[in-house]
Amino acid sequence: MLSDADVAALYDLVNPWDPVHHPADAYHHRHVMAAGAVLDVGCGTGAMLHHAREAGHRGRLAGIDPDPVYLRRARRRTDVEWVLGAAAGMPWEQEFELAVMAGHAFQCLVADGEIRAGLAGVRAALREGGRFVFETRHPLARGWESWTPEHPVDVVAADGRLLRVTRRVESVVDDVVTCTETVTGVRGDIVHERSQALRFLGPDALNRLLREAGFRLDEQYGDWHGGPLTPHSREIVTVARRP
Structure with missing residues (x-):
């Protein structure tokens, strides 16, 4: 973690x-x-x-x-x-x-x-x-539709670890979008995860x-x-x- x-x-x-x-x-x-x-x-x-x-x-x-x-x-x-x-x-x-x-x-x-x-x-x-x-x-641009695991961001951490950051949408209720950001290591193991609601x-x-x-x-x-x-x-x- x-x-x-x-x-x-x-x-x-x-x-x-x-x-x-x-x-x-x-x-x-x-x-x-x-x-x-x-x-x-x-x-x-x-x-x-x-x-x-x-x-x-x-x-x-x-x-x-x-x-x-x-x-x-x-x-x-x-x-x-x-x-x-x-x-x-x-x-x-x-x-x-x-x-x-x-x-x-x-x-x-x-x-x-x-x-x-x-x-x-x-x-x-x-x-x-x-x-x-x-x-x-x-909201009309519906930017959250690109927040999928198919659009990852790969970074190299300060300790040299290769990490992959992905987002997925959990719900869209009226104008509130709830999404989860997941950080995984090279083996796909989850090292950090958090959810957030955005208006x-x-x-x-x-x-x-x-x-x-x-x-x-x-x-x-x-x-x-x-x-x-x-x-x-x-x-x-x-x-x-x-x-």
Whole structure:
């Protein structure tokens, strides 16, 4: 089985933060580098803020995440504030000019009440005029249909082990998709497994929740290059503002 440290390191192997080659990472990196005080909501292993520091960001950087295993890896860097917690329990009041939820972290907020509480927490942490930048997968693209064992990701762990990561969908109920991620060794033995529910909000429902939470919609795109949001878009890339 994988240790907690191995699980966190594996996440970075499967999801490397790379603004040079990954358009999503480049988009968020530009926003982060242009802001003086940045909050990463659902920061995970902290890769986005680590990279920002390495790229020369000299302002305030803070990350919050409910997973102590991932946050332990994030804390390898000590010139960033790291807080164990969820979006709904923000310890800050009007302290940031930018909040970011990258890596489709917004979809981890599943129930309407959880989304409302998370948005309220983000809004409270932002200064007046502060922006909230995040993305969610467009439900019409039905991206979960490719989450099958026939689309594996193979990685080499730090100890040299070859690992295979696969996903399978357990259920699709309304706009909530529950999937299981399985990590196996070369013999097919399961070394780690976890299940997760994700919310696939459409733009109308998403924007209504943003308005109800007191945000103003500034920009919304269908891709990472500023393309229009259409029924054929795979992403809903949103920039909302606290008035």
